[in-house]
Amino acid sequence: MLHKKLRQLGNSWGIILPKAILEGLRINPVLDEVSLYIENDSIVIKKYKKEDEE
DSSP: OOOOOOEEETTEEEOOOOHHHHHHTTOOTTTOOEEEEEETTEEEEEEOOGGGGO
16 A cells, blocks of 8 residues: 655645556556546546546
8 A cells, every 4th residue: 555645736636646556557647648536435546548438
């Protein structure tokens, strides 16, 4: 398990994701987008796929 602090970015808050996490999800931070949603009191981050909208 990894523990991170939130960082303020203007009026929003963010988390820096380690390279190992992005590699594990096969997310290229330059080319890919992610989907975010709440599930059972957790934030879920997934690599965005067009079929996720349907």
